[in-house]
Amino acid sequence: MKYETIRRDLVRFGRRIADKDLVVGAGGNISARSRDVMLIKASGVAFEEAKPEDYIPVSIATGELLEKGRRPSSELPMHLACYRTREDVRAVVHTHSPYATGVASAGVTLRPIFPDFVAVIDSEVPTLPFVTPCGEELAEAVCSVIGKANAALLSNHGVVAVGENLKEAFYRAFIIEEAARALVAGTVLGKVRFLSDEEAARIRGLEKVQYRMNVLKKRK
Ligand SMILES: [Zn+2]
Numbered sequence: 001m002k003y004e005t006i007r008r009d010l011v012r013f014g015r016r017i018a019d020k021d022l023v024v025g026a027g028g029n030i031s032a033r034s035r036d037v038m039l040i041k042a043s044g045v046a047f048e049e050a051k052p053e054d055y056i057p058v059s060i061a062t063g064e065l066l067e068k069g070r071r072p073s074s075e076l077p078m079h080l081a082c083y084r085t086r087e088d089v090r091a092v093v094h095t096h097s098p099y100a101t102g103v104a105s106a107g108v109t110l111r112p113i114f115p116d117f118v119a120v121i122d123s124e125v126p127t128l129p130f131v132t133p134c135g136e137e138l139a140e141a142v143c144s145v146i147g148k149a150n151a152a153l154l155s156n157h158g159v160v161a162v163g164e165n166l167k168e169a170f171y172r173a174f175i176i177e178e179a180a181r182a183l184v185a186g187t188v189l190g191k192v193r194f195l196s197d198e199e200a201a202r203i204r205g206l207e208k209v210q211y212r213m214n215v216l217k218k219r220k
Helices: 003-019 076-085 098-105 115-121 136-146 166-189 197-205 207-218
Strands: 029-034 037-041 055-059 091-095 151-154 158-163
Touching: 003 029, 003 037, 003 055, 003 091, 003 166, 029 076, 029 166, 037 076, 076 091, 076 136, 076 158, 091 166, 098 151, 098 158, 098 166, 115 166, 115 197, 115 207, 136 151, 136 158, 151 166, 158 166, 166 207, 197 207
Parallel strands: none
Antiparallel strands: 029 037, 029 091, 037 055, 091 158, 151 158
């Protein structure tokens, strides 16, 4: 896929992340893969203001910046780790969404609370303890779980979600925030009942759910 097309998608989903209040200001970052290169948001740029040229190319193998003059997002090592760990990952979305951050910081593991959580995320969502952002330590922590998980909660920080395209990674990050909101709302009123493993397995097995997820993977 051409850089131009990927950059257009990055701008579009960056704006949706801002519209959904999943970040504030220049917080959060996204990237998408084009063969052995990823395009990642430049440092200090807010999603709502980002233009196509604010998504800059970086070599996945070496981490080398392929267009001089701009600095990539401070979470570059975490994005590189996701692409290097999984060949199938073509997009990474990192948000600072408030409910998910709160749930993670309370040490709670987010479990399936509604069917779309099961269908869209399609893996467990581990909660990682706090590590200093912007460096190899966070990249290593994410790398340790992202081989088996499509998303993770970062205590006192936010969410990271991966996908076969930007739309899938975005929906995973957004559904995590919705699940965290539902968990908080349910906890205010009483004890939350999560979906059991058997219920989750039945949801995964539904032909209608599989069809819907295949459409999501194919469409950008
Ligand atoms: Zn962050």
